Amino acid sequence: MKHVSVIGCGNMGGAFVRGLAKAGGYRVTAIDLDPDALEGVADAADETTTDSAAARDADVVVLAVKPSVAAAVLDDLDLRADQTLITLAAGVPREFVAAQTDANVVRIMPNLAAETRDMAAAATQEGITDEVRAILDDLGEFVVVDESKMDTATAVNGSGPAFAFYLIEAMKDAGVDAGLDAEQAETLAAQTFKGAAETVLQDERSVDELIDAVCSPKGTTIEGMDVLWDSDADEAVRAAVKAAERRSRELAEEFENE
Numbered sequence: 580m581k582h583v584s585v586i587g588c589g590n591m592g593g594a595f596v597r598g599l600a601k602a603g604g605y606r607v608t609a610i611d612l613d614p615d616a617l618e619g620v621a622d623a624a625d626e627t628t629t630d631s632a633a634a635r636d637a638d639v640v641v642l643a644v645k646p647s648v649a650a651a652v653l654d655d656l657d658l659r660a661d662q663t664l665i666t667l668a669a670g671v672p673r674e675f676v677a678a679q680t681d682a683n684v685v686r687i688m689p690n691l692a693a694e695t696r697d698m699a700a701a702a703t704q705e706g707i708t709d710e711v712r713a714i715l716d717d718l719g720e721f722v723v724v725d726e727s728k729m730d731t732a733t734a735v736n737g738s739g740p741a742f743a744f745y746l747i748e749a750m751k752d753a754g755v756d757a758g759l760d761a762e763q764a765e766t767l768a769a770q771t772f773k774g775a776a777e778t779v780l781q782d783e784r785s786v787d788e789l790i791d792a793v794c795s796p797k798g799t800t801i802e803g804m805d806v807l808w809d810s811d812a813d814e815a816v817r818a819a820v821k822a823a824e825r826r827s828r829e830l831a832e833e834f835e836n837e
């Protein structure tokens with residue numbers, strides 16, 4: 580059984596802890612300075628502690644604190660060369676982390692769906708091991724990218740859930756405005772996004788072919804698609820991704836200047 584310690588059990592670290600607990604086969608230690616954060620993962624973790632020294636007992640340590648406190652946490656950690664440290668802080672270069680620990684370091688960009696084991700993650704080739712691959716497999720889907728692509732991955736799959744939540748809400752609101760019950764509209768909108776995503780992942784057809792499959796001749800969908808094709812909706816999504824990517828680059832520059 581692999582022993583994984585998660586340092587920082589807020590939104591992302593907490594999702595990691597709960598996802599690993601659901602996957603099974605892991606001993607999970609949750610580490611956070613905030614007792615409320617530990618309370619939030621107490622049901623899922625095998626043990627909780629405020630003492631970061633506990634990370635020395637793990638095979639794999641997940642550093643899930645804010646980029647601004649990563650350096651201070653690393654300063655206190657005294658990991659061994661036979662341990663792997665997964666860093667997931669946005670904009671924090673792998674080399675910055677590797678320079679402060681003896682552990683093998685891999686940088687990943689995960690997302691909140693670690694909790695339901697539907698995570699999309701990007702990982703650097705450098706530092707990836709079979710045990711890291713197994714963890715990422717257990718929490719969803721992952722791709723290996725060159726670290727130069729990490730700012731883009733941060734925007735697409737790290738920030739991406741927020742963009743998808745926004746689109747689901749827009750679909751839900753449209754249903755509510757037209758008279759659907761709010762709870763039912765949320766179920767229909769969210770399940771539609773989930774089903775569409777699953778279809779894209781599993782179906783051999785391209786997205787254009789799938790759109791075509793939904794558009795019956797002279798039917799309803801083509802009327803809605805004409806509105807979308809004539810709009811700037813795709814431009815707005817691109818602009819959101821670009822803005823998040825730019826911020827990831829800015830964060831990285833702050834670390835490169837340290």
Ligand SMILES: NC(=O)C1=CN([C@@H]2O[C@H](COP(=O)(O)OP(=O)(O)OC[C@H]3O[C@@H](n4cnc5c(N)ncnc54)[C@H](OP(=O)(O)O)[C@@H]3O)[C@@H](O)[C@H]2O)C=CC1
Pocket residue numbers: 586587588589590591592593610611612613616631643644645646648651652667668669688689690691737738
């Ligand atoms: N949120 C997301 O969807 C994603 C986040 N990330 C990355 O994950 C990291 C964490 O983000 P997020 O989970 O949103 O942040 P949160 O603030 O929700 O969680 C961070 C947690 O770390 C705790 N913490 C602070 N200092 C220490 C310390 N020295 N030792 C142990 N724990 C500490 C915080 O406690 P306190 O609140 O008391 O400070 C908090 O509970 C960031 O680097 C972010 O870039 C990556 C992908 C997606």
Ligand SMILES: O=C(O)[C@@H]1CCC=N1
Pocket residue numbers: 669733737738
């Ligand atoms: O907003 C952020 O900075 C973090 C990184 C990706 C998702 N959340």
